[in-house]
Amino acid sequence: MSDAYVYDAVRTPRGRGKKDGSLHEVPAVRLAAKVLEAVRDRNGLDTSQVDDIIFGCVDPVGEAGSVIPRSASFEAGYDQRAPGIQLSRFCASGLDAINLGAAKIAGGSDDIVIAGGVESMSRVGMGMSGGAWFMDPSVGLPGYFVPQGVSADLIATKYGFSRDDVDAYSVESQKRAAHSWEQGYFKKSVVPVKDQNGLVILDHDEHMRPGTDMQSLASLNPSFVMPGEMGGFNAVAIQRHPEVEAINHVHHAGNSSGIVDGAAAVLLGSKRAGETMGLKPRARIRAFTNIGSEPAIMLTGPVDVTEKLLEKANMKISDIDLFELNEAFASVVLRYMQAFDIPHDKINVNGGAIAMGHPLGATGAIILGTVLDELERRNLNTALVTLCIGAGMGTATIIERV
Numbered sequence: 001m002s003d004a005y006v007y008d009a010v011r012t013p014r015g016r017g018k019k020d021g022s023l024h025e026v027p028a029v030r031l032a033a034k035v036l037e038a039v040r041d042r043n044g045l046d047t048s049q050v051d052d053i054i055f056g057c058v059d060p061v062g063e064a065g066s067v068i069p070r071s072a073s074f075e076a077g078y079d080q081r082a083p084g085i086q087l088s089r090f091c092a093s094g095l096d097a098i099n100l101g102a103a104k105i106a107g108g109s110d111d112i113v114i115a116g117g118v119e120s121m122s123r124v125g126m127g128m129s130g131g132a133w134f135m136d137p138s139v140g141l142p143g144y145f146v147p148q149g150v151s152a153d154l155i156a157t158k159y160g161f162s163r164d165d166v167d168a169y170s171v172e173s174q175k176r177a178a179h180s181w182e183q184g185y186f187k188k189s190v191v192p193v194k195d196q197n198g199l200v201i202l203d204h205d206e207h208m209r210p211g212t213d214m215q216s217l218a219s220l221n222p223s224f225v226m227p228g229e230m231g232g233f234n235a236v237a238i239q240r241h242p243e244v245e246a247i248n249h250v251h252h253a254g255n256s257s258g259i260v261d262g263a264a265a266v267l268l269g270s271k272r273a274g275e276t277m278g279l280k281p282r283a284r285i286r287a288f289t290n291i292g293s294e295p296a297i298m299l300t301g302p303v304d305v306t307e308k309l310l311e312k313a314n315m316k317i318s319d320i321d322l323f324e325l326n327e328a329f330a331s332v333v334l335r336y337m338q339a340f341d342i343p344h345d346k347i348n349v350n351g352g353a354i355a356m357g358h359p360l361g362a363t364g365a366i367i368l369g370t371v372l373d374e375l376e377r378r379n380l381n382t383a384l385v386t387l388c389i390g391a392g393m394g395t396a397t398i399i400e401r402v
Contacts, residue, residue: 001106001107001108002105002106002108002270002271003106003270003271003284003285004101004102004103004105004106004268004269004270004284004285005268005269005270005271005274005281005282005283005284005285005402006266006267006268006281006282006283006284006285006368006372006399007043007267007268007269007274007277007279007280007281007282008039008042008043008266008267008279008282009189009264009265009266009267009282009365009368009369009372009373010035010038010039010042010189010190010191010264010265010266010369011035011189011190011191011262011263011264011265011362011365011366011369012031012034012035012190012191012192012193012202012262012263012264013190013192013193013202013203013204013205013206013262014205014206014207014258014260014261014262014356014357014359015122015193015202015206015207015260015261015262016122016206016207016258016259016260016261016357017120017121017122017258017259017260017261017357017359018122018259019122021122021206021260021261022193022201022202022206023120023122023193023201023202023261023262024122024123024261025201026120026193026201026261027063027064027120027123028057028063028064028068028118028119028120028123028124028261028263029063029064029068029071029072029075029118030072030075031118031120031193031261031262031263032055032068032069032071032072032116032118032263032265033072033073033075033076034076034191034193034263035116035118035191035263035264035265036053036069036072036073036076036078036114036265037076037077038191038265039114039265039267040076040078043267043277043279044277044278045112045267045277046079046277047073047077047078047079047081047082048079048081048082049111049112049273049276050078050079050081050082050112050113050114051082051083051104051109051110051111051112051113052082052083052084052085052101052104052110052113052114053069053070053072053073053078053082053083053084053085053113053114053115054069054084054085054086054087054097054098054100054101054113054114054115054116055068055069055072055084055085055086055087055094055097055115055116055117055118055265055361056086056087056088056089056092056093056094056095056096056097056116056117056118056360056361056362056364056365057086057087057088057093057117057118057119057361058088058090058091058093058119058126058129058360058361059119059124059125059126059127059128059129059360059361060086060088060129061124061128061129062124062128063123063124064118064119064120064123064124067084067085067086068084068086068118069084069085069086070083070084070085071084072084072118087100088361089290089389089393089395090360090389090390090391090393091326091328091358091360091363091364091387091388091389091390092290092364092387092389092393092394092395093117093360093361093364094115094116094117094264094361094362094363094364094365094366094368095364095365095367095368095385095386095387095395095397096290096364096395097115097116097117097364097365098115098116098266098268098285098364098365098368098397099285099288099395099397100115101113101114101115101266101268102115102268102285102288105268105269105270106285111269111270111272111273112267112268112269112270112273112277113268113269114265114266114267114268115265115266115268115365116263116264116265116266116362116365117263117264117359117360117361117362117363117364117365118262118263118264118359118361118362119261119262119263119359119360119361119362120261120359121259121260121261121359121360122259122261123261126259126360133145133390133391134147143295143296143391143392144236144237144239144240144295144296145236145295145296146228146233146236146237146296146298147224147227147231147233148298148299148328148329148390149223149224149227149251149256149329150224150227150228150233150234150237150247151237151296151297151298151299152224152251152256152299152328152329152330152331152332153222153224153228153247153248153249153250153251153331154237154241154244154247154296154297155297155299155300155329155331155332155335156248156250156251156331156334157244157246157247157248158241158243158244158297159331159334159335159338161250161330161331161334161335162248162250163248163250164214165250165330165334166250166251166255166329166330166331166334167214167217167218167254167255167330168214169255169330169333169334169354170212170217170254170255170330170354170355171212171213171214171217172344173327173330173348173351173352173354173355174208174209174210174212174351174354174355175210175351176348176349176350176351176352176355177205177208177210177350177351177352177355177356178208178210178351178355179351180350180351181204181205181208185350185373185374185377186205186350186370186373188373189369189370189373190203190204205260205355205356205357207258207260207355207356207357208351208355208356209254209355212254216254217252217254217255220252220253220254221252222249222250222251222252223249223251223252223253223256224249224251225249228247228249234246234247236296237296237297240294240296240297241296241297250331251329251330251331254354255329255330255354256328256329256330256354257326257327257328257329257352257353257354257357257358258353258354258355258356258357258358259357259358260356260357260358260359261359262357262359262362262366263359263362264362264363264365264366264369265365266365266368266369268285269281281402282372282376282401282402283372283375283399283400283401283402284399284400284402285397285398285399286313286382286398286399286400287309287312287313287315287397287398288309288395288396288397288398289305289308289309289312289395289396290305290393290394290395290396291304291305291308291393291394292392292393293305293392293393293394294392295391295392296392297392298388298390298391298392299328299329299331299332299388300332300335300388301388301389301392301393301394301395302325302332302336302386302387302388302394302396303335303336303339303340303394304394305386305393305394305395305396306336306340306384306386306394306396308396309384309396309397309398313398315398317340317341317342319382320346320382320383320384320398321346321375321378321380321381321382321383322346322347322349322371322374322375322378322380322382322383322384323336323342323346323347323348323371323383323384323385323386324347324348324352324367324368324370324371324383324384324385324386325347325348325352325385325386325387325388326352326353326358326363326364326367326386326387326388327348327352327353327354327355327358328353328358328387328388330354332388333347333348333352336386349374350370350374352367363387364385364387364395367385367387368385368397368399371383371385371399372399372401375399375401376401380401381400381401382398382399382400382401383398383399384396384397384398385397385398385399
């Protein structure tokens with residue numbers, strides 16, 4: 001088995017996932033093509049040598065369907081010998097694409113893989129691909145299906161996080177994201193999206209609200225009272241977790257991940273491939289794994305998968321310099337910090353999806369690139385990247401600078 005190395009990581013800015021968002025005019029295949037072009041051009045890559053292009057896409061339907069990385073390779077002008085495959089593990093799809101690419105390299109079948117993900121949520125709405133998990137009672141009942149927002153509120157209730165706790169976390173996410181943009185921390189990885197005339201459509205994450213404070217968040221009503229109380233999902237959650245007497249609904253748009261458009265790509269390769277390309281590796285993929293977790297509470301998978309991954313890697317929490325956990329909801333990160341006693345200054349140090357948004361299939365690749373940049377900026381060594389996942393799962397990856 002050989003090591004898989006990270007040679008580059010790029011992403012688009014994240015545009016608001018609405019019709020008035022700057023990237024609404026750009027279909028998913030074009031967003032994917034933009035990051036493929038950037039990986040090729042930044043690294044002088046001979047695309048005939050690319051063994052695979054693996055992209056996550058959570059809702060690969062309509063214009064986002066039909067093996068979108070292969071379609072994007074045509075628009076990006078890649079050699080026809082570069083194949084493509086798409087996958088979905090809900091929110092972890094982009095990170096699982098990287099892990100699959102690393103496994104193919106480690107196993108010796110591939111030398112160069114581009115892995116990442118894409119989602120145009122303003123054009124292909126969340127949940128458009130449907131699915132038995134939330135539509136078929138024969139699946140939903142034994143899995144104690146509840147909407148993710150109710151699960152997030154269940155976590156907050158079960159583990160003692162108040163409305164002030166989740167709001168305070170979200171204010172800090174906004175502050176960190178704004179500071180990181182102001183200081184140019186994302187400059188290395190973000191490639192502007194341009195139109196056919198070369199004019200910039202978007203060059204920054206436009207979902208951010210840096211003026212957010214506790215007072216402005218306090219004015220927002222909880223978003224999941226209706227499905228929880230009127231839809232009956234509180235009762236389902238309590239049936240599965242009878243230790244909870246009543247669910248305290250604390251999440252709303254301001255402390256949950258933003259709906260956005262975006263794409264990301266990571267250039268992976270073997271040591272031999274790097275030498276052939278004349279590139280210096282930035283990090284190696286040290287370990288990765290997946291796990292299933294209790295599906296009603298759903299979003300505690302990062303805790304379970306981190307325990308599993310550290311055991312597999314023969315490592316301890318103290319061996320990790322930085323953590324990057326997707327901010328699906330504020331309570332997800334608060335529970336993770338609580339479970340492992342992680343100080344806030346070691347996790348999501350540049351802000352996260354609450355401030356900048358969560359383009360489902362791309363987020364895992366985005367946050368891996370973000371934490372790699374930060375390791376280099378701080379001259380640190382090791383990071384753990386993880387995401388919670390719908391239906392109760394977790395994915396995690398440890399990277400190590402070289």
